[in-house]
Amino acid sequence: MLPNVEARTLQLGRELFTRIKVKKSKSGGWWNSKLIDMSMKDEALKIQLFRFVDVLPALRDSKQVARHMDEYFNAPGHQFPGIMSWGMSLGASLAGLSSLTASLGAGAVRKSVEEMARTFISGTTPADAIKAVSAFRKKHLAATLDQLGEAVVSEVEAEAYFQKYLALLDAMILEAPLWPADSLIDSDSRGAIPRINLSIKLSSLYSQLDPLDAKGSRNGIAGRLEHLLDRAMAAGAFVNIDMEDYRLKDLTLGIFMEVAGSPKYRAYRHLGIVLQAYLKESLSDLKTLANWAKHRGTPVTVRLVKGAYWDYESIHAQQHGWPIPVFAKKSETDANFEACSLLLLQSYPHLEAAFGSHNVRSIAAALAQSESLKLPKNAIEIQGLYGMADPLKEALAEMGWRMRVYMPFGELLPGMAYLVRRLLENTANESFLRQGFVENVSEEKLLENPAPDVNLSARVSGMAPAVQDISKPAPGPRRFQNEPETAFLTIKERAEFSAALDGVRKQFGRHWPLMIGNKEEKGEAGEIMSLNPSRLSEVVGIVAKASVAQAGRAIEAAKKSFPAWRDLGVKARAEILRKAAAIMRKRKFELCAWEVFEAGKPWREADGDVAEAIDFLEYYALHAERIMAPSVRSQVPGEVNENFYQPRGVAAVISPWNFPLAILTGMASAALVCGNTVIIKPPEPTPIIGALLMNILREAGVPDGVANFLPGSGREVGAHLVTHPDVNLIAFTGSRGVGLWINSEAAQTRAGQQGVKKVICEMGGKNAIIVDEDADLDEAVLGVMQSAFGYAGQKCSACSRAIVVGSAYEPFLRRLQEAVGSIKVAAADDPGCRVPPVIDSHAQKTIQEYIEIGRKEAPLAFSGELGALKAQGSFVAPTIFKDVPPHARIAQEEIFGPVLCVMKAADFSAALHVALDVPFALTGGIFSRSPANIARARAEFRVGNLYINRGTTGAKVDRQPFGGFKMSGIGSKAGGSDYLLQFLEPRTITENTLRRGFAPPVEESGE
């Protein structure tokens, strides 16, 4: 940075501080200041406080408020007696709390929180907001209005939101002309600027925005967005497209540039977009925007901010194993802000600059840069949030800069998300406001250059490196890490996936042989036609169908190859699994494409399935190395005890079609890595994916006969495997009926049988999600919908019952119906597909029969339209029944399709009772913000996998070892630390090392 700019920055900063000091005053009521103060000192209290604030608007009476206060602030491990007495009327004793349930206290608390919200939110109605704008104008401060809203989960909600903006615009068109003119805020370097200024989030205008389906997203949003722009243009209003999370960033920029660049809007000047300096990509995005704007010919405004979702972006990326898109350190973001501000100012007049920050240093630097570039003072704008850093705003206005206030308004309930974000921002350790106004960090420190050694101009021009992310992964021993799912944020990823689909399409109709021992064979029982469920006319491939005699030969081959494989050692076997994982990683989109066509899996679901297959290979490889390392102990001298495991022998792997690669790979690789040899009996609808695995295993180095591939009839070939005396282990995942049959057959001892057969058996589910009265419905609706209708409900983990507590029933059901009505039923290869076909005509028929049964048992709440799809593939429309009696067949039997029962429960206890009153115990879910009910669910909601405040599908290897009990399964959880034990037999060797009264010392290992 040029030294004069840095000097000027410091000068401007000091001037701002001087002016601020004069204005600084205590703000808000005690809740606001006192509790924010306290939460800065006590991290545990902060969490509880913000969570309480979050749930508060959902509580319908004082009794509930009092109960939640008790749960949040007076529970073991979370006792904050101070808060309790403050929340209640003064002097109320803790002991008497329960008697205070409906007391004034709870009302007072609600009032206090509302007051706190009001410091950040300008009002409830458009009228409130317009009044606030008018008041600010009197202080020479401009405004932009933001309509707060719940998450938009359906097109009904998007439409409502859109209508609200139209109404706001209409109201302002009437009011704005009446405001006295103010040259500071009503004009810029080129003349008059709009008095009406709106900020809009794209996700509010369309419920199905999805970067994977970029084209569908643009098409879906176009109508409302253009309508709004047309009205704004007619009124000469400014429309700013706000930036949301990173996931939508490229999509938002793309839509903005496409729309603003289109002939209709190309000449309109009063459009704006936002860039977030905390994103590592922001400087490069700004360059793209500058080039685009130059080409467009009319300037647009870019609001440069730091970004408000830092925690979320960081967590979200880590959860998916993606690169973290934000800078790790606050100072990196600050430095990048200054680089971006310089570039933004340099891009004048193609881009017009607005700086949204409360950081005095950042603002002063932008102003100094602007001066050094000799830009007119009114060419730039400073923006600040309503309710924050008011002295700074006033100081800037006083100094003659154009200052605009970002003014959210709306209902308290959706406002809470905004409130909590502001509270987090203000209480964060690195917050400028916290440092400057609470912790009294010195001015000089606050004004320090975040990147003193960098030539900013060089950085902006690309001559010096961009801001470096200095976060580093923690070093440590080899750890399992989940294979990241594909984000589908880039055009490149989407194009590659499409190309893979094309590539596979070209292979339709190929023949796929059996593999027995070391040779491929034709099927002695004929052929299996593998069809595309999305278009039943398409034959994906023709697969050999094994005879019982071939099954016998496969068993023989597996038996023969067992000793050498067993003796190869776990390290070598684990390396083969890792090699298979590497092959899958390399061929990921191709494997996905086969799943799209053979299993009818939509893009993301297919991608998830392949990622899970890779996870199983990596996890079991690592785990086998761990558990198969002998534990050598010498509990007493003169005796060495070695505990270890050996494989069981020949394993039959009988897998389902719904996770055609993952589950098959999981079961087969678990068996293999432990030293068993396997016979892969793929499911009848997805044998090609089985063949692909077979080929990958061979490519990875699995020797002849160690893995055999045996597609065929379950009743014939499957049954032969189960009952054959030389099959030592059966790993099965599938239906309850078949599972129980296998278990019972395998328990018979037949002539020639060496040992008792081991059965590992995962069966069905009839999974419930409880939606508590205080649930966050934004999340509950999406969570239930995804769990029930993802992959058309064809997951054993799928939610097939939503049990809704009390007053949440009506709003939940309404929003759910609307949400399900907004998602797209389509062929699986359509990137917009949210509900694909079911696996085949047989499944379609069974599910439709269940829907008919349901119609007799309960009122239909929603039934989708299929239109032309009906004739094309095995589609079933998403279906919701409401008020379903707990013992209705559709509430008790596994349907395995897109059919959801919504049931009402009087209270949480009743909900729990209904949830558990089925023959299965696989997954379960609960959406609740009641710590007590969450604790109760943890203890009493006895299912294999319970999910709290999220959907019930998508278990990850290692993170969610998967499996249930009751009629849901036998044995231990897949992807968990006990799983491999099932494929092994334990052995103990005891050596007496005492000879002639003397025993050598022993080195112990393991356990």
Added chain:
Amino acid sequence: MLPNVEARTLQLGRELFTRIKVKKSKSGGWWNSKLIDMSMKDEALKIQLFRFVDVLPALRDSKQVARHMDEYFNAPGHQFPGIMSWGMSLGASLAGLSSLTASLGAGAVRKSVEEMARTFISGTTPADAIKAVSAFRKKHLAATLDQLGEAVVSEVEAEAYFQKYLALLDAMILEAPLWPADSLIDSDSRGAIPRINLSIKLSSLYSQLDPLDAKGSRNGIAGRLEHLLDRAMAAGAFVNIDMEDYRLKDLTLGIFMEVAGSPKYRAYRHLGIVLQAYLKESLSDLKTLANWAKHRGTPVTVRLVKGAYWDYESIHAQQHGWPIPVFAKKSETDANFEACSLLLLQSYPHLEAAFGSHNVRSIAAALAQSESLKLPKNAIEIQGLYGMADPLKEALAEMGWRMRVYMPFGELLPGMAYLVRRLLENTANESFLRQGFVENVSEEKLLENPAPDVNLSARVSGMAPAVQDISKPAPGPRRFQNEPETAFLTIKERAEFSAALDGVRKQFGRHWPLMIGNKEEKGEAGEIMSLNPSRLSEVVGIVAKASVAQAGRAIEAAKKSFPAWRDLGVKARAEILRKAAAIMRKRKFELCAWEVFEAGKPWREADGDVAEAIDFLEYYALHAERIMAPSVRSQVPGEVNENFYQPRGVAAVISPWNFPLAILTGMASAALVCGNTVIIKPPEPTPIIGALLMNILREAGVPDGVANFLPGSGREVGAHLVTHPDVNLIAFTGSRGVGLWINSEAAQTRAGQQGVKKVICEMGGKNAIIVDEDADLDEAVLGVMQSAFGYAGQKCSACSRAIVVGSAYEPFLRRLQEAVGSIKVAAADDPGCRVPPVIDSHAQKTIQEYIEIGRKEAPLAFSGELGALKAQGSFVAPTIFKDVPPHARIAQEEIFGPVLCVMKAADFSAALHVALDVPFALTGGIFSRSPANIARARAEFRVGNLYINRGTTGAKVDRQPFGGFKMSGIGSKAGGSDYLLQFLEPRTITENTLRRGFAPPVEESGE
């Protein structure tokens, strides 16, 4: 110690050193010095070298010697190329080793070791020994002769050993008078002493010495011992009773005092005994001896030594959890030696002193003490071992002290044990000879007072504390420790056990009710008469017999009590188990007594069973606390995953009679501590022991209905439990037939059944021990005998096949026949009982049928006589078949009685093949000193529990988790870390902790 004694000690010590220096010369050949030097520098080489020396005499040709050298000194992890080239002819390359197999090298090695042995062993024949005595006499050194022998495992061997001593005595009687007189060694303070001096070990004279059966041991040894004493007395020879291991110490002292105090020998002066100063009890034993000798009236000689089995005593005690009888530190032993020597000298003339040590300080101190007490110089004797510290011996003789050499002689094979003991002694870090003659520690240091602060006279008189054992247990977290078995070394223990037998005998005929829920019930199906298998006329008790209806009520009670027990938490349940363990510990001998009478268990076996029951309680309590603690992890931020286990519900525990308390307690306590409720179905022959457990559980705090007691018919009550839909888990140990039936029945899903039943099932075995060609037959014979005939072979772990390799067959079989012919078949309450009756007449009949089958299949090698026992109880005589074909029924089917097949194998491979060629895979054993064959057995002898160089029974909780595969069992090993998992179902709870973009930090725990 009085200062003048200490000063005189140093003076004498210095004089000895001066004289020694003059005499010191290199001894023996290079093997002796060079290899001993090397093994002092390399601990790993020392172990291999001594083990090689140990096996060498058992190798029948040069080829075997070469193979073993290769295995010991040229294996991965044990490469000592130096040794290899030394052992082989000079310059032989390692690469050419295999071609050298039958080379001269191997012969040279054998010669070298024999030479080394000869430095410590005075000769092979009595004539050699007598010649050596004569030679020593010329140097004015007296001698005592010790006939080396193999371990005496039978009365045939004891008789042979006895005859050898008689022959030696006869030979000496002829020779001794011819030796020239030597006044230094042929007389003491009272006149002439015998020229003939023998040292004898009691364990060589009688094969069944057992402290538990003190009376039987005395009776058994009396004939031979008195015969020998009579002959010695007639010849005027000196007989010294040598001391062996601590286990026999009290027994040996007792027999010595009883015999020497009897009228016939009371006046005979030339008898001696040994005390070992490393024993903590030795000072007190010496006082006892002194009092006894005073009372006797004629002196006896006490040889005071340090003791030669320090490693063994220390290891053996730790293996059994007993207090270590020896001092931990060498200095403590040295100090105790000086205390004992003072007391011994003070006891003159009742006791006459002999000091056996090569430690200059110890000898000097004894001499100084003797002077200070003004004893005549020839009142005491110094003794030293043949081949060790010759300069010291000569110096002492020169100085006019009477010096006697302890001279072992005999065959090389039994001599090796002695050789290795001497090698260990010389190479131990604390060895005086090593320090003085190898490491050149200064004389002053070597002469240091081991207890400078102690007044020795006060210590001896009991006014100052005895030598303190300064070893301390290592501190650490709570660890599982096996309950020690009763040693039965003290009269007190034996008397208490006898009293417990009497106490239980008085309760014979009592009625024992069922326990269902909270109340005792009579049996609706009648009564079970529990008989004493040792005396079938005795009714031990009358036990209620449950009906099927009662079984139903018990299931109901267990189901009802499940939720509260499940929710009690693992800590509280574990405490109840620990309380039950404490009760059992307190009532140990009473419980043993019930087992003696109801199960026909001999004392030690009963004691072991109760100890194991205690172990199960303690181990599962600790383990449940560990595994039931939830593992909380947050692999990614914003997500908390909790993995934990829940109990399964109602468990039926169906247990066997052969470990009537241990197995029942193990299965029931595993189920209980995990939170399951149980129905205890005890075995039909031992229901009272089940009732005792039931009562103990209630006393320990198991609530009503959580444990129910349901003796009854297996076919009715057992079957009802297995098939009932409300029984969730069946834990069974018993026969293969019943086990497979249970497994198959439990795998059927019946109406009303909630989940798939879990079966934990341990079944039979047909276990083999392989006796390799190079096995130590002393150990192999005893190990096989104990494994095959302990508790009359009624253990699933019992050895029922001994597979003997090559040339070992004949000697093994002969010694085994003789050994089995020497053990006592008796009623279980007889402390001498080694083979008790089988459990009941039904079992007796089955086993006898198998013996009849055996007679047709193979030659009978041994069949015991029952005599009067036949009519008294359900006895079966121990039976051995030889040359049994591998597929004979008696070699394939589980007989569960005292019947052993001995089979010959051409080589180790053939032995392994035969061992594995049965339907079971429970235990196995191998006796071998070939590192390669041991390694091969580790890899290929695939059984649940393999034992190397020890018997196959007596698995200890935690040390030997127990259980097998093939037809031997389903599931994981009892007493091991995976066992409890079977009683549990895994659950996973995933909480999304991200709310409003913010997630609190997480404390992880577990896993």
